[in-house]
Amino acid sequence: MTTVHESRTSSFDDNDQKPVGFGRMLRKEDPRLIRGRGRFTDDVQLPGMLHLAILRSPFAHARVVSVDTSAAEASPGVRAVVTGETLKGLGLAWMPTLSNDVQAVLATDKVRFQGQEVAFVVADDRYAARDALELIDVEYDVLDPVIDVRQALAPDAPLIRDDLEGKTNNHCFDWETGDADETEAVFARADVVVAQDIVYPRVHPAPMETCGAVADFDAVEGKLKLWSTTQAPHAHRTLYAIVAGLPEHKIQVIAPDIGGGFGNKVPIYPGYVCAIVGSIVTGKPVKWMEDRSENLISTGFARDYIMRGEIAATRDGKILGIRTNVLADHGAFNGTAAPVKYPAGFFGVFTGSYDLEAAYCKMTAVYTNKAPGGVAYACSFRITEAVYLVERIVDCLAAELDMDPAELRLKNFIQPDQFPYTTKTGWVYDSGNYEPTMRQAMDIAGYAELRAEQAEKRARGELMGIGISFFTEAVGAGPRKNMDILGLGMADGCELRVHPTGKAVVRLSVKTQGQGHETTFAQIVAEEIGIPPADIEVVHGDTDQTPFGLGTYGSRSTPVSGAAAALVARKVRDKAQLIASAMLEVTVADLEWVKGSFQVKGDPAKAVTIQQIAMRAHGAGDLPDGVEGGLEAQICYNPSNLTYPHGAYICVVDVDPGTAQVKVRRFIAVDDCGTRINPMIIEGQVHGGLTDGVGMALMEMISFDEDGNCLGASLMDYLIPTALEVPDWETGYTVTPSPHHPIGAKGVGESATVGSPPAIVNAVVDALKPYGVRHADMPLTPSRVWDAMRGRATPPI
Amino acid sequence: MQVTMTVNDVEVTREIEGRLLLVHFLRDVLSLTGTHWGCDTSNCGTCVVLLDGEPVKSCTVLAAMAGGHEVRTVEGLADGAELDPIQEGFMQCHGLQCGFCTPGMMMTCRALLDNNPDPTDAEIREAISGQICRCTGYATIVRSVRWASVHS
Numbered sequence: 039m040t041t042v043h044e045s046r047t048s049s050f051d052d053n054d055q056k057p058v059g060f061g062r063m064l065r066k067e068d069p070r071l072i073r074g075r076g077r078f079t080d081d082v083q084l085p086g087m088l089h090l091a092i093l094r095s096p097f098a099h100a101r102v103v104s105v106d107t108s109a110a111e112a113s114p115g116v117r118a119v120v121t122g123e124t125l126k127g128l129g130l131a132w133m134p135t136l137s138n139d140v141q142a143v144l145a146t147d148k149v150r151f152q153g154q155e156v157a158f159v160v161a162d163d164r165y166a167a168r169d170a171l172e173l174i175d176v177e178y179d180v181l182d183p184v185i186d187v188r189q190a191l192a193p194d195a196p197l198i199r200d201d202l203e204g205k206t207n208n209h210c211f212d213w214e215t216g217d218a219d220e221t222e223a224v225f226a227r228a229d230v231v232v233a234q235d236i237v238y239p240r241v242h243p244a245p246m247e248t249c250g251a252v253a254d255f256d257a258v259e260g261k262l263k264l265w266s267t268t269q270a271p272h273a274h275r276t277l278y279a280i281v282a283g284l285p286e287h288k289i290q291v292i293a294p295d296i297g298g299g300f301g302n303k304v305p306i307y308p309g310y311v312c313a314i315v316g317s318i319v320t321g322k323p324v325k326w327m328e329d330r331s332e333n334l335i336s337t338g339f340a341r342d343y344i345m346r347g348e349i350a351a352t353r354d355g356k357i358l359g360i361r362t363n364v365l366a367d368h369g370a371f372n373g374t375a376a377p378v379k380y381p382a383g384f385f386g387v388f389t390g391s392y393d394l395e396a397a398y399c400k401m402t403a404v405y406t407n408k409a410p411g412g413v414a415y416a417c418s419f420r421i422t423e424a425v426y427l428v429e430r431i432v433d434c435l436a437a438e439l440d441m442d443p444a445e446l447r448l449k450n451f452i453q454p455d456q457f458p459y460t461t462k463t464g465w466v467y468d469s470g471n472y473e474p475t476m477r478q479a480m481d482i483a484g485y486a487e488l489r490a491e492q493a494e495k496r497a498r499g500e501l502m503g504i505g506i507s508f509f510t511e512a513v514g515a516g517p518r519k520n521m522d523i524l525g526l527g528m529a530d531g532c533e534l535r536v537h538p539t540g541k542a543v544v545r546l547s548v549k550t551q552g553q554g555h556e557t558t559f560a561q562i563v564a565e566e567i568g569i570p571p572a573d574i575e576v577v578h579g580d581t582d583q584t585p586f587g588l589g590t591y592g593s594r595s596t597p598v599s600g601a602a603a604a605l606v607a608r609k610v611r612d613k614a615q616l617i618a619s620a621m622l623e624v625t626v627a628d629l630e631w632v633k634g635s636f637q638v639k640g641d642p643a644k645a646v647t648i649q650q651i652a653m654r655a656h657g658a659g660d661l662p663d664g665v666e667g668g669l670e671a672q673i674c675y676n677p678s679n680l681t682y683p684h685g686a687y688i689c690v691v692d693v694d695p696g697t698a699q700v701k702v703r704r705f706i707a708v709d710d711c712g713t714r715i716n717p718m719i720i721e722g723q724v725h726g727g728l729t730d731g732v733g734m735a736l737m738e739m740i741s742f743d744e745d746g747n748c749l750g751a752s753l754m755d756y757l758i759p760t761a762l763e764v765p766d767w768e769t770g771y772t773v774t775p776s777p778h779h780p781i782g783a784k785g786v787g788e789s790a791t792v793g794s795p796p797a798i799v800n801a802v803v804d805a806l807k808p809y810g811v812r813h814a815d816m817p818l819t820p821s822r823v824w825d826a827m828r829g830r831a832t833p834p835i
Numbered sequence: 836m837q838v839t840m841t842v843n844d845v846e847v848t849r850e851i852e853g854r855l856l857l858v859h860f861l862r863d864v865l866s867l868t869g870t871h872w873g874c875d876t877s878n879c880g881t882c883v884v885l886l887d888g889e890p891v892k893s894c895t896v897l898a899a900m901a902g903g904h905e906v907r908t909v910e911g912l913a914d915g916a917e918l919d920p921i922q923e924g925f926m927q928c929h930g931l932q933c934g935f936c937t938p939g940m941m942m943t944c945r946a947l948l949d950n951n952p953d954p955t956d957a958e959i960r961e962a963i964s965g966q967i968c969r970c971t972g973y974a975t976i977v978r979s980v981r982w983a984s985v986h987s
Contacts, residue, residue, distance in 0.1 A: 064926055071934030072922040074869015074909035078935065081868035164859070165852065246873045246881055246935040246969050297871070297881075297935025298969045330874040552933025552970045722929045725972030753878035753967070761960040761973040 059565040059633070062718045066556040066571070076295040082252045082265045084323040088117055090316045091167035092309060092326070093157040093174050094336065095149035098407040098746020099183035099196065102145050102176065105157055109173035113159075115166030117320050119174065120312070121157045122146035130315060132201075133281050136305055136523055137381065139372035140201070141410060143308040149178070150198055150370035151409045152746050153335035155308040160316045160324055183407035183746040184208060187344060187367040187835070190404035198370060198405045208405040210368050215386045215463045216361075216398035224359040224396040228350035232438045236430055237815045237833045238423050240342040240367070240408070240740040241733075242334055242750065243415040244758060245551070247297020249337055250327035251310045253317040261288045262317075266310055268293045269303045270589025272547055273526055275581045277306055282314065293579035299551035300730075300791075301414030302338050304375040304591045334756055335748045338375070338411030339740055342367040343423045344835070347431035355441050357450045359396040359462075360389055362427055366403040366412075373410035375591070376419050377521040377528065383413055383420030384512045384680075386463040390428035391472055391510045391684060392450040397462040407746045416730060416791035418511050419592050429507040429796035430813070433803065437812055443506050443800065444485060448476060451508075458777075465512055467682045468776050468784075470710075475772045476508060479686035479708040482770050488690060496808060501693035503805025506686070507796035513785040514597025514681040523588065527676070530594075531585025532602035534563060534610050535670040538656035540649025542569050544606070546578040547587020548599040553787055554719045555595060559603050561715050562781065566607035567614075568634030568648045585672060593683075593785035596715070597776070602675035604780040609671035614651045617669075620662045621646050621654055681776045681784035685709040687728075689797040693805045698824035700736055700802055702763070705794070708770040712784035717771075720786050725767050727790025733759045734791075735798035739817045739834060838902040842867070843911030851898055857891075858882045860898035861908060869909035869938045873967075880966025883939035884908045890943045892965075909938035912945065920983035921945050930979030932970030939966055944980045953984055 070076050107119040122144035125131040132140045145156050157174055161167035182196045189195055190208040199205045225231055251266035262284055268274045271291040279286035296303065309326050316324035328337070344365040350358045366382070368374065376383040382401050389397045413419055436443040451472040452459050459467040488504050495502045518527030533545040544563050548555065555578060560571035577583050587599060611631065618636035619626045622644055629636045637645040646654075655661070655669040690704040707724055714720055737757040740750040750756035775782025795816065802818050803811055806826055814826040815833050825831055839848040842865060849864055861867045861884065872894055873881035882893040885907040912919040921941045924930065931937040940963060947954055947962040954962070959980045960973065968976065 065929070067934070068926045068931065071931055071937055072909075072918070072925050072941070073913060074867070074938045076869075076934050078868075078871070080862075080872070083863075083866065083868075163863070165854070244969065246879060246933070246967065247871070248873070296933060297873075298933045300969065330876070330879075552935075554932070718929050722932055722971060722975060725974055726932065726970045727972075729972035730969075752876050753874045754876050758967050758969070760964045760967060761976070762964045764973055766956070766974050766977070767972060 060561055060715050063557060063561060063571060063716055065554050066560060067554065078247055078295045078297055079250045079252060079265050079267050080327045082294065084252065084254060087323040087325055088160045088162060088320055089164040089167045090158055090160050090313055090324050090326040091164065091171050092155050092312060093171045094332065095145065095152060095154040095156055097149055097178055097180050098152045098185065099181040100149050100178035101181060102147065102149060102156065103179050104177045106175040107157065109175065110159055110170040113170040113173055115162035116159055116170045118160040118316065119157065119170065120315060120319065125315065130282065130311065133306065133311060134524065135371055135373040135410065136375040137372045138378060138524065141371040141373060143311045147201060151407050152748055153332065153409060158312045158316065160320055185407060185742050185744055185746050187365055187404060187406055190406055198407060210372055210403040210405050211381050213382050213401045214399060217396060218398045221359050221361050221396040221398035225350045225361065228358050229353040230351045230438060231348060232431065232434045233346065233348045234431055234434045234813050235833065236345045236347055236427060236813065237835060238341040238343045238345065238426055239816055239834045240339050241415055241738045242339050242740050242756060243300035243302035244334060244756065245298030245300055245302050248328045248330060248333040249303060249307055249309065251313040252323060252325045253313040254323040255314065255317040257321060261290065262314060263290045264314065265292045265294055267296055267303045269299045269549060269551060269591050271549060271579055271581050272586045273523060273588050274306055276526060277524065281311065290582045293549045296551040300416045301340065301591055303551065304414065305338050305373055307337055330753060331751045335751050336409050338373065338414035339409055340411065340415035340417055341423060345427050347427050349431045349435045351435055355439055355446050355449050357392050357394060359394055360428060360431065361397065362388060362399045364399065364401040366401055367406050367408065368403050368412050369406060369408040369410040371410040374412035376413050377515055377523060379520055380419065384418065385420040385424045387421055387465050387510065387512050388424035388427050389461045389463055390425065391452060391508050393452045393456065394462050408742060416727060416788040418513050418788045418792055419515065421511050422792045425509040425792050426796050429509065430799065433800045434812060444480060447506065447508050448473060466679055467510060468679055468778060469774050470510065470682060470684050471774045472508065472684060475684060475708050475710050476686040478770050478772060479688050479706050482708065482768055483688045483706045499695065501695050501805040503691045503693065503801040505689040505797045505799065505801025505804055507793050507800060508686050509793040510682050510684045511789060511792055512680045512682055513593035514677055515592050515594055516680055517678060518676050526588060528588045529674050529676040530587030530599040530602050531672065531674045532599065532606045533585050533672040534606045536610060536652045538653050540569060540652040541573045543575045543577060544603060545584045546576065546599055547585050548590040548595045549579040551590065553595065553723065558596065558715050558719060562600055562603045563607045566604050567611050593787040596783045597681045597779060597785040598675060598677055600783055601677065601780050602673050605675060606671050606673040609673060610669060613665065613669060613671065614648060616662050616665050617651050617655055618646050620660065621651065678778050681712065681779055683709065683711040683784040683786060683789050685789055685793050687793045687797040689801040691801040691805055693802065693823060698820040698827060700818055700823060702732055702765050702798065704768060705765055706768045707790060708772065709786060709789050710772040710774050711786035711789065712773065712775045712779065713782035714771065714773065715783060721769055723786050724769055724790045727788060728767055728794045729759050729764050730791040731794025731798060732764050735795045735816050736818050741834065836899060838899050840901045840903065841905045843907055853899055855898045856894055857896040857898045857901050858893040861893060867908050867910050871935055871938060878967065881936050881939045883942045883966065885942055885946055888946065888949065890946045909941060912941060919945065920987045921948065923986065924979035924982035928975050928978040928982050930971060930976045936966060936968045940968065940976060948984060948987060952987060954980065
């Protein structure tokens, strides 16, 4: 297959709004959001609604000796106090995680991380519920915690998961990929081998809206209505049916407006289950909204990989192989959200964008007394870690060879004629054309001039760094033959109905958390069927109103659900063509589609619009034999492969030699996400991800003290970039369509979060070259950079 | 206790607990849910409203402290069907994605333009530096405010 590098000729220019198809279009969701009329979970107010608050463990590891709720029950306004023992009686004390582990809803035997759920109160208002929490008396028998992941498998390490029968240690799983022997052989004959220990610290997605739910159980109808902050309403509904034993058709999960997700809102949290139980117990609607500390200490963290990377190459810079060994901290319960056959997510793409001879990874995952989670924060199922590893180690090789890092990458790229390219770890990259993307980033940056400037500054003792990263992502999970979450295949449904007057409604299984689905999906349907986006209502986030599908995460909406939307529109168009042939009294073969109309070939005056066809489909006239009335279709799309977006990022930093403060002066991002649907939205996705990257590289980390106290439990301690820490982003793009996606789109939601951290770290390390620094671990705070400058760089954990 | 204040030009009087935060008064008592809540520590700024024209974080103001004062929330930005240029700017320049921080951001930016109709990019960044947006990367927010400045 030949990939084409092109700047797609859009039917729009960037600042022009046209009624139909791809291009910049203002968002359909904005009018309500700018008026304060969005409806987020905490905005849901129901008559008689009660409020739920959760008591959490102050200890990382402790036996629960007793829980006395009598004083809390007597507190004003309290309607119910529920403990683990209560749930045990209902068979609800434990629930499955997305990785086939179990997690306590409320602790019965032990608490296993600080912040774990122990009991909950339901009261008339949120203040009364909080008051009562203070009155619950829990007696704990404090145990030694396992905090240092490197000590988790020590013979004398305390056993965390004694709830699992036969468990005698803190081992979670082993995983490997690639060929160890082949890789060893390649390393044995290489001129140069470079090894580096690299830590990707624990971070947290911290969406501005915390997690929460409103549960309303109708005992007469036996129906549960649950508004919740979920990125995957259908998957959640099925899991509630399995966990709670409620019939699936009697559960309605509604994901209203969501204030950012970034993966944090993929798992089912104990709080959601507590809200459901609270509503069943009290017979009233119950709202639970966690506070910021609860969000940071108990919900899905991300990363926490301790990696050793090794790279083998010839003296002239041909990369031969990459090998890595990973120790993964999964916290107290394995709550990783990833396809079940991929316990390390898609970390297997650590071979990056390079044509290698061999690769191998060995991973060990362990339990520690920390919050569960593991896949969150826009990581595309662990590709963030993989890209960081390869792009850091390639830079280490460049330093060893004294070669320009851009030149080293250009020399080793997979070439356009090699696609589809099967990597040494078995991933089939669908399409790519890397060099033009890299060249464009270098052109925008003025790469040669930057290097010249750097040389001048170095001579004056100033610290300026230029960092490059080039990433290939694997998104759009995924083909159902080998990808499922708890047995649910990762396909997505879509329904399209065209009303008699030619307006339409499209129903999605995915759900926006800010990505702009209501706009993008209207544009996809518009492009295919010629109805203006303004005339297309996008319905999503309500399991009673939409077809089944696995939801929005891992940049999968456009690659999977976007394909479904395009194909369902084509199905409707095919039917419209049959009806048009009857209306124009010609054969189907005599018709051609000119956006929005079927015309008789060679006689454009004879044409019917999609709106006229819609009226005919619902009207009184005859339809062709075998054609039913109405104009609608549905589909369930199963992707044949993942899609593989790529991008080239260049970061320019200045480091103050006196304070070790890092300033990101410029950041250039050139992304290739295949066909571009709405450039404005794409740019926004990239900007947000780049900001995440600055946060992770320079500021963010969830750390713990030796007792397991979380030290990043508020936004005073867990630092997130503000407008002062980030530059004005410089973006560009190339277009290499996906060959198997119906419109060639690849997805872009997480590209920048994945691709930017290595560019920033590479830039800082480059700036510190005069100090002989080859590596320093994130987050590169002034104190850590200062230590690196003095040869004292240590891992953050 | 009883509190009386003016919210979006309407005088309201309610019986409240002395400890009630302004953000909860607006959201739970007045059902003005456009003002959001995102942290407990005055770091995120999703709860910013204008108190006598000055941006304040309503999670750290007691409702009682707003007694006798004028409060303006996102619901009071538009004049009927006519949007405030700030609102229009955010829409035109993609200054929002999930929309959760947006009301607080817009209130701060309204106050900025009231005091400084033609701010520089650096002044805009400084003005919103007490607030967090996880989606936009801030550049489009800066452009949104510039748009509003030009179109005011």
